[in-house]
Amino acid sequence: MRRSVLLASAVSLAAACSLVYVASTASAAVACAPAWSASAVYVKDNVASKGGNNYTAKWWTQGEDPVAKSGQWDVWINSGACGGTTNPSPSSPSPSRSPSTSPSPSTSPSPSTSPSPSTSPSTPIPVGGLPRHALIGYLHASFANGAGYLKMADVPAEWDIINLSFGEPTSVTSGDIRFTLCPATECPGVETEAEFIAAIKAKRQAGKKVLLSIGGQNGQVQLTTTAARDRFVSSVSAIIDRYGLDGVDVDFEGHSLSLNTGDTDFKNPTTPVIVNLISALRSLKARYGAGFVLTMAPETFFVQLGYQYYGSGPWGGQDPRAGSYLPVIHALRNDITVLHVQDYNSGPIMGLDNQYHSMGGADFHIAMTDMLLAGFPVAGNTANVFPGLREDQIAFGAPSSVSAGNGHVAPAGVQQAVNCLVKGSNCGGYTPRSGLNPDFRGLMTWSINWDRFYGWEFKNSHEPFLNALN
Numbered sequence: 001m002r003r004s005v006l007l008a009s010a011v012s013l014a015a016a017c018s019l020v021y022v023a024s025t026a027s028a029a030v031a032c033a034p035a036w037s038a039s040a041v042y043v044k045d046n047v048a049s050k051g052g053n054n055y056t057a058k059w060w061t062q063g064e065d066p067v068a069k070s071g072q073w074d075v076w077i078n079s080g081a082c083g084g085t086t087n088p089s090p091s092s093p094s095p096s097r098s099p100s101t102s103p104s105p106s107t108s109p110s111p112s113t114s115p116s117p118s119t120s121p122s123t124p125i126p127v128g129g130l131p132r133h134a135l136i137g138y139l140h141a142s143f144a145n146g147a148g149y150l151k152m153a154d155v156p157a158e159w160d161i162i163n164l165s166f167g168e169p170t171s172v173t174s175g176d177i178r179f180t181l182c183p184a185t186e187c188p189g190v191e192t193e194a195e196f197i198a199a200i201k202a203k204r205q206a207g208k209k210v211l212l213s214i215g216g217q218n219g220q221v222q223l224t225t226t227a228a229r230d231r232f233v234s235s236v237s238a239i240i241d242r243y244g245l246d247g248v249d250v251d252f253e254g255h256s257l258s259l260n261t262g263d264t265d266f267k268n269p270t271t272p273v274i275v276n277l278i279s280a281l282r283s284l285k286a287r288y289g290a291g292f293v294l295t296m297a298p299e300t301f302f303v304q305l306g307y308q309y310y311g312s313g314p315w316g317g318q319d320p321r322a323g324s325y326l327p328v329i330h331a332l333r334n335d336i337t338v339l340h341v342q343d344y345n346s347g348p349i350m351g352l353d354n355q356y357h358s359m360g361g362a363d364f365h366i367a368m369t370d371m372l373l374a375g376f377p378v379a380g381n382t383a384n385v386f387p388g389l390r391e392d393q394i395a396f397g398a399p400s401s402v403s404a405g406n407g408h409v410a411p412a413g414v415q416q417a418v419n420c421l422v423k424g425s426n427c428g429g430y431t432p433r434s435g436l437n438p439d440f441r442g443l444m445t446w447s448i449n450w451d452r453f454y455g456w457e458f459k460n461s462h463e464p465f466l467n468a469l470n
Contacts, residue, residue, distance in 0.1 A: 133466035147449035152199035168219035175228030223276035247293030259311030310379035340444035344407035359407030365417035373434035411461035
């Protein structure tokens, strides 16, 4: 998402008083560690046993069976067979750390007081669904541009998911994500942080989802090390808990994701920035549970271009960023709430009909979205097919106005694309390979602020249209 007028591409944590089990470290004699417990919380390097083997946790986890979750990209490492005397399982929980005082709304996050990943969330995320067809938008919360500032309390009720733009790192490779409200010097009329938090709570109570969008045009995030990965988890958790959010939106752009030479299999990635992002998002999901909302807003370059080219591998020798979101999407396909690719600020992309499609009309939305629903071979390799996602996981992104991004499509064209994908009607010259998709999730736009600036054309056109699809 872009901040500029003309482009739109992309704390201290309150330690809860809940108690946790912490497994002891395996001994040199390879004795079995305490038996794994589904209710216990384990943190990095904790050891538990099950089925005659010890397992070592890679990061914070709870309820993830080590036998089932010890694959290459999973949370547990199988440390090998154990035997002899088994250490007793804990008979009663013990606190992993002393409870601390929750930060006041006026207190800024501090690196020295950031939470340990072992801390339980202080604002549990409720389990709740989205409407069958959702309206999703980005709110300029941390910066100002020509669209003007909009208070959270003034965001209309039609928006089902509100992505707060943006959480950004202290440096490209730190993994330390920060979010602060736009200062009053840049955003006259900005609410206080306390008012902002209260408005978020009210939105959630009304059934809306409010997420931290991480990245954007300026927020380059490269988790090159496990230390950066762990800092990402702790700092993002701190923001979620501080503001009482439902989850995160991954809006990595620019050079955040790139594939190392030789990393050619999206199902088994080896590039650290990819592997560490996957494990960080899994850790956040494990921390907050079923109610955690995870959305992604990649550009077409990082997803659909993978049909022709994937990284700098043997198929095409293209930019190493080509298709680089695919391993992240694939690894988290069971955790993603909505994937809404930015169908704007894009060059021509080849669709499943092997024809190039250009942004600016219904055809581009249809062809790009069909690829995510039907799946496609990656870089022409028919032995390496990216499987389509569920239709309820898929939306597409469109600029709300001509000032919001290149590739703006008038409401009639956007709705033509949706009707084609949902009902198979008015598809023009493109035949969707995915068939009918009645549970297609909906529409995303950059941005709520720009839509307000142009008299709410996007919201007023598409919210009743989406409701009528039910």
